[in-house]
Amino acid sequence: MAYVRGERQQTQLFPASLEDYVGGKDPVRVYDAFVNQLDFRELGIVLDDNQMGPPEFDPQAMVKLLVYGYAYGIRSSRKLERALYHNVSFMWLVGGLKPDHKTIARFRRDHREAMKGILKQCVRLCVQLGLIEGNTLFVDGTKIRANAGMRESWSKERCDRVLKRTDEHIERILKECENVDASESGDSSLVNHPELQDAEALKAKVQAIAETLKKSGKPVLNTTDPDCRHMQGRQGTHAAYNVQLVVDDMNSLIVQSDAVEDVNDRHQLANQATQANQTLGKPCETICADAGYDHNPSWKELEDQGISVVVKANDQKPSGPFTKDQFRYDAGRDCYVCPVGQTLAYRSTDKKTQHRIYTVANATICRTCPQKMACSKSWTGRTIARIPLEEIRPVVQARYESPAGQVLYARRQCKVEHPFGHIKRNLGVQAFLLRGLAGVRAEAALLATCFNIARMMTLVGVGGLLPEPSTA
Numbered sequence: 305m306a307y308v309r310g311e312r313q314q315t316q317l318f319p320a321s322l323e324d325y326v327g328g329k330d331p332v333r334v335y336d337a338f339v340n341q342l343d344f345r346e347l348g349i350v351l352d353d354n355q356m357g358p359p360e361f362d363p364q365a366m367v368k369l370l371v372y373g374y375a376y377g378i379r380s381s382r383k384l385e386r387a388l389y390h391n392v393s394f395m396w397l398v399g400g401l402k403p404d405h406k407t408i409a410r411f412r413r414d415h416r417e418a419m420k421g422i423l424k425q426c427v428r429l430c431v432q433l434g435l436i437e438g439n440t441l442f443v444d445g446t447k448i449r450a451n452a453g454m455r456e457s458w459s460k461e462r463c464d465r466v467l468k469r470t471d472e473h474i475e476r477i478l479k480e481c482e483n484v485d486a487s488e489s490g491d492s493s494l495v496n497h498p499e500l501q502d503a504e505a506l507k508a509k510v511q512a513i514a515e516t517l518k519k520s521g522k523p524v525l526n527t528t529d530p531d532c533r534h535m536q537g538r539q540g541t542h543a544a545y546n547v548q549l550v551v552d553d554m555n556s557l558i559v560q561s562d563a564v565e566d567v568n569d570r571h572q573l574a575n576q577a578t579q580a581n582q583t584l585g586k587p588c589e590t591i592c593a594d595a596g597y598d599h600n601p602s603w604k605e606l607e608d609q610g611i612s613v614v615v616k617a618n619d620q621k622p623s624g625p626f627t628k629d630q631f632r633y634d635a636g637r638d639c640y641v642c643p644v645g646q647t648l649a650y651r652s653t654d655k656k657t658q659h660r661i662y663t664v665a666n667a668t669i670c671r672t673c674p675q676k677m678a679c680s681k682s683w684t685g686r687t688i689a690r691i692p693l694e695e696i697r698p699v700v701q702a703r704y705e706s707p708a709g710q711v712l713y714a715r716r717q718c719k720v721e722h723p724f725g726h727i728k729r730n731l732g733v734q735a736f737l738l739r740g741l742a743g744v745r746a747e748a749a750l751l752a753t754c755f756n757i758a759r760m761m762t763l764v765g766v767g768g769l770l771p772e773p774s775t776a
């Protein structure tokens with residue numbers, strides 16, 4: 305016979321219990337053991353077998369379902385429900401429970417805060433197992449699409465444009481109606497004109513959006529998910545969230561996850577490092593990030609705590625004989641000394657940028673300088689802008705340029721991009737399912753937990769994560 309064929313009518317002897325379907329070293333047992341050891345009281349989920357009211361599905365089983373589902377790229381509540389009927393490992397994990405998709409979705413929505421706590425407990429477990437050191441951390445961010453379309457994003461310009469167009473449309477309909485009314489005596493055609501009603505409904509809707517947009521202070525408001533922002537990614541502009549991860553150097557395990565509304569990473573370094581340190585229960589020694597995290601106040605805040613910052617400066621202008629780096633800053637006198645030895649003293653502070661402006665005492669000094677044309681084309685002479693906390697920049701720059709800093713920075717990419725690659729490629733996460741910042745943060749924490757569990761299995765093996773079998 306050419307092929308081995310299946311036989312649906314063949315009598316089968318299936319194992320008697322679900323336990324017999326799952327091998328002793330099956331990865332699902334790790335997820336089961338992980339959730340069993342979670343402190344649910346700390347997560348804010350009450351486990352009370354004697355509670356009053358209609359019986360609920362076991363919260364432990366529901367958490368297992370979510371963690372295991374996310375770990376295998378099954379996130380939608382309908383797919384999770386289906387898996388409970390068709391996938392033996394899911395059946396085993398929840399003991400054959402069959403919550404429907406509405407129950408699963410409601411549990412996930414009602415326990416968004418708890419999901420963030422699960423990652424913290426996972427990190428503490430990794431520390432106990434000696435898999436997270438917490439000395440050197442890497443921070444990076446990526447854009448992940450929100451569960452919202454761009455068509456529902458409204459800027460002030462778009463509101464004004466649509467309102468103008470709608471007003472013109474209403475005007476045109478009214479004029480047509482007036483013409484009809486003038487030519488036909490009898491009933492007015494104005495009141496119940498369906499096109500007119502639609503246009504007025506649209507106008508009222510856009511006016512309400514414009515009002516909300518104004519109150520929010522945001523440049524763009526998405527009516528499907530008001531927390532998301534327009535973000536530029538490699539695949540174009542989308543309604544998205546900026547997902548931040550802090551990864552430990554030792555084994556690339558995630559220490560902290562977050563989702564923020566900021567369209568860039570600039571202000572996130574101190575914020576993410578502080579949250580990671582709180583989870584670890586101690587301050588890290590070094591934190592490393594790419595040029596997107598170039599932000600003097602964040603650097604200063606961390607350096608003041610004794611944390612060494614290794615970040616590539618975002619200075620894109622090439623160095624030259626009269627670029628700013630060739631002007632020596634004299635901290636004692638609060639002035640700059642130019643390459644030919646002239647002093648540029650403090651003149652004023654830009655109210656908007658808070659940059660301190662330094663100039664020569666008299667424009668004639670620059671006008672008569674032989675280097676004038678190479679240094680400045682301004683008639684009033686050369687100015688230097690000093691950004692707030694600029695004194696921190698040479699410290700961070702020197703550390704980044706040191707041999708040790710270069711080795712660390714080279715390691716950054718593979719360390720911190722590994723989790724993003726796993727989440728986006730292996731788990732297939734192209735967009736969040738939950739809407740709103742709290743929901744997105746919960747999903748990000750769940751995905752980070754799943755990455756950590758998968759990584760722990762790689763590092764110590766399934767057997768190393770399972771509890772010792774009871775000898776009683």
Ligand code: SF4
Pocket residue numbers: 642643644645646664669670671673674675676679680685686
């Ligand atoms: S142009 Fe002015 S600031 Fe520039 S080198 Fe000459 S004196 Fe110094």
